Amino acid sequence: MRSIIVHYQEIALKGNNRPWFVSRLARNLRTATKGTGVKEVRVLMGRIEILLEDDADWKTVRDRVTNVFGIANFSLARSAPLNVEAIASQILEDLGDRDVSTFRVSARRADKRFPLTSPQLEREVGGLIKLARGWTVNLSKPELTIHVEGLTDKAFYYFDKQPGAGGLPAGTSGRVACLLSGGIDSPVAAWRLLRRGCRVTFIHFHSYPILSRASQEKARELVTLLTTFQYDSRLFLVPFGEIQQRVVLAVAPPLRVVIYRRLMMRIAEAIARRNRAQALVTGDVVGQVASQTLENMAAINDVVRMPVLRPLVGLDKEEITAEAQRLGTFEI
Incomplete structure (x- = not known):
């Protein structure tokens, strides 16, 4: 199932009132995306997930999310079980016939209990993709960056980032x-x-x-x-x-x-x-x-x-x- 993973930046610098800012951002996202095929908006570890219905139009939802203040960036993503082979397998399936000469995997591990560190996860997933596709790894200027985010019970992966509107969520400053x-x-x-x-x-x-x-x-x-x-x-x-x-x-x-x-x-x-x-x-x-x-x-x-x-x-x-x-x- 497709999701949109929303990242915030300035909100993350808040102290004890950060949950209030995050909940207001989630509420604004629900309002902004109403009637566009969004199934659920839920707060995860350090990010927000917008769960899409099968018939939701990505471009319509993207245009709505672009105007929501408080967002650093967001991406159309898919989820996979939290193990290296499953993540690599689903990434390869979603890549389809996309062909590039260079790539890299950029991983973030939200739950530190996962046995692999972020660099290790990058190497393991990247190694399987390189073996399957024969692409060259380029860490400085890759043609394609594959983003992987490991949470407690699953991982998200995506290929592109959309810039957000920045700022603070509407209704948080009087x-x-x-x-x-x-x-x-x-x-x-x-x-x-x-x-x-x-x-x-x-x-x-x-x-x-x-x-x-x-x-x-x-x-x-x-x-x-x-x-x-x-x-x-x-x-x-x-x-x-x-x-x-x-x-x-x-x-x-x-x-x-x-x-x-x-x-x-x-x-x-x-x-x-x-x-x-x-x-x-x-x-x-x-x-x-x-x-x-x-x-x-x-x-x-x-x-x-x-x-x-x-x-x-x-x-x-x-x-x-x-x-x-x-x-x-x-x-x-």
Whole structure:
């Protein structure tokens, strides 16, 4: 039976609360892969196994798992009894007519009670494969790397690794509220907080009915895309047009943008506190526009008591644009 073996990295560095992070990652994997032919998601020694039904489509499941934060890498794997001959036999069967000139076996022994060390397991399994196929062993630059992982009662083997999304599992780092403008920067800022395990609530300020509903529709599309990383989201659409008109009548032109931002921050903080968020998030970048000088950002911060997180503050526009294109938010 096929499985997906999921490895995590940063979670493994946690202390006594590591089981909580791992269980949250497993729960997120169950949510992300629902309806794709996944039979079971279970926590093993230092890894997570996603057990697939016979008719599950690997590409569909792979695309879902790719967006789950907290994963270092994952692989489509099969299991074998925990002895050298059985492992080598099933690997040879699964290799089919694949032909390479060089290979290596990379083994990890999770259960130290297994009598062979990891290097010994590599030599024994690799020797049987070399004998059967006549391939040359190359430890530095092999054409094919066969991965073997020995657990307590069975072994997994696989031939490829898929990169994970990294970061921390969604829902492990508290809740934040992101001011979503509909531009390039704020969706990337939200994604960066999602990747650090935060639950993100979205707040969009619009000028309807003075202007069209276009910005609201764009905000909805952006939130729909970003929800693939946290599975459910709340978007607050705040009418701001009347407030803008009053500012135009009462405030000199050079100060208006800063006043707009101060008012937005006050409203966003009120929404954030009602929704148990612990910080606000913006897409501000130092010096990118006039309202984002250090002096103006300090003036904008003065009206709120909640921490304001600016994950893009030191990036340039090209870096942010490249990240937005990779995420798919740039085209929206």
